[in-house]
Amino acid sequence: MSMASSAACEITFTHLPHPAPTPAEVRAQVLADPGFGTNFSDHMVSIDWSEGPDGAGAWHNATLGPRSPIALDPACAVLHYAQEIFEGLKAYRQKDGGVALFRPEANAARLNLSARRLAMPELPEAVFIESIRRIVSADRDWIPAGEGASLYLRPFMFASEAFLGVRPAKQYKYVVIASPAGNYFKSGTPAVSIWVSDYTRAAPGGTGAAKCGGNYAASLVPQAEAIERGHDQVVFLDAAEHKWIEELGGMNIYFVFSDGTLVTPSLTGTILPGITRDSLLALARDEGLTVREERYSLDQWRDDAASGKLVETFACGTAAVVTPIGRVAGRQGGFTIGSGGPGQLTQKLKNRLVAIQRGEAADPHGWMMQL
Numbered sequence: 001m002s003m004a005s006s007a008a009c010e011i012t013f014t015h016l017p018h019p020a021p022t023p024a025e026v027r028a029q030v031l032a033d034p035g036f037g038t039n040f041s042d043h044m045v046s047i048d049w050s051e052g053p054d055g056a057g058a059w060h061n062a063t064l065g066p067r068s069p070i071a072l073d074p075a076c077a078v079l080h081y082a083q084e085i086f087e088g089l090k091a092y093r094q095k096d097g098g099v100a101l102f103r104p105e106a107n108a109a110r111l112n113l114s115a116r117r118l119a120m121p122e123l124p125e126a127v128f129i130e131s132i133r134r135i136v137s138a139d140r141d142w143i144p145a146g147e148g149a150s151l152y153l154r155p156f157m158f159a160s161e162a163f164l165g166v167r168p169a170k171q172y173k174y175v176v177i178a179s180p181a182g183n184y185f186k187s188g189t190p191a192v193s194i195w196v197s198d199y200t201r202a203a204p205g206g207t208g209a210a211k212c213g214g215n216y217a218a219s220l221v222p223q224a225e226a227i228e229r230g231h232d233q234v235v236f237l238d239a240a241e242h243k244w245i246e247e248l249g250g251m252n253i254y255f256v257f258s259d260g261t262l263v264t265p266s267l268t269g270t271i272l273p274g275i276t277r278d279s280l281l282a283l284a285r286d287e288g289l290t291v292r293e294e295r296y297s298l299d300q301w302r303d304d305a306a307s308g309k310l311v312e313t314f315a316c317g318t319a320a321v322v323t324p325i326g327r328v329a330g331r332q333g334g335f336t337i338g339s340g341g342p343g344q345l346t347q348k349l350k351n352r353l354v355a356i357q358r359g360e361a362a363d364p365h366g367w368m369m370q371l
């Protein structure tokens with residue numbers, strides 16, 4: 001066992017050597033066609049938090065070791081009351097052969113925003129960044145090289161205390177795993193069809209702005225309904241009036257108008273503050289485009305698509321980056337956006353973002369963290 005510490009972060013990581021890492025030829029097979037979310041690297045990071053008798057808590061037991069199952073007591077709080085939050089970010093191979101992360105401090109900040117809403121302890125940003133650095137450097141060979149490929153990182157935190165009372169737990173586990181990811185859409189980016197759900201994802205005062213597993217559990221039936229009806233994804237309206245477009249199950253949404261203006265729903269507390277959403281706001285403004293954060297209704301969307309005032313719509317998030325939306329359907333019927341295929345501005349913004357992430361274009365906002 002070797003001990004290592006970092007100047008950037010006040011916690012000491014223990015490194016447990018891997019007894020049997022994946023053989024290079026097996027790994028090469030996986031990386032040739034990694035898919036999404038089904039293959040995993042050799043390592044994981046875990047850090048524990050517990051509350052002491054004085055009521056104060058601390059992070060301890062930071063470990064980088066072999067990826068392995070986690071033993072949980074059947075009374076473990078997360079299994080009963082769903083105190084769980086997560087993040088998603090990617091490590092990208094750079095044009096120059098290096099490896100870089102995209103805005104990891106934004107993920108660190110958002111994890112803590114989610115933690116506060118779910119009554120969980122915050123993880124110091126430097127510890128979050130260090131945990132990501134450690135797993136990426138241990139699993140550097142797991143980063144696929146192909147176009148649109150990356151090593152998807154999944155940091156998450158859950159209540160690990162064995163206790164059935166209803167109160168914030170006094171023990172938590174923070175874990176990071178890594179999964180090689182291929183190009184989400186192999187041949188370019190086809191436009192998807194979306195279903196306007198009658199279910200709501202988030203209500204005012206609820207957990208819509210937190211990245212918590214519970215929000216996803218609640219979105220599975222609406223998503224399954226969309227698929228059953230022949231669509232690819234679901235889009236949710238606001239809970240209060242069932243009128244305003246909020247977001248997809250796991251992606252934010254942008255509307256593009258014929259005068260070059262963009263609109264994305266404002267962060268009202270019921271929408272997840274996407275880092276891709278925020279980055280595209282900046283990139284669109286760099287292009288000299290007008291971007292407004294404001295509410296936009298389903299009725300307006302349908303009318304504007306019919307009149308030609310609205311020419312493109314796309315969804316955005318870390319996993320698929322930018323996804324054009326070609327067709328929308330709901331109880332009141334359906335409509336097509338533009339030609340029904342991927343739009344020009346959608347593709348241009350996607351290319352801009354991907355070029356920065358790959359180290360192929362200048363990084364004017366200082367988003368990339370080289371490892």
Ligand SMILES: *Cc1c(COP(=O)(O)O)cnc(C)c1O
Nearest residue numbers: 250251252272274275276317318
């Ligand atoms: C993670 C997530 C997004 C996208 O966020 P990114 O930071 O861009 O990946 C959008 N909506 C929901 C509900 C999410 O969970």
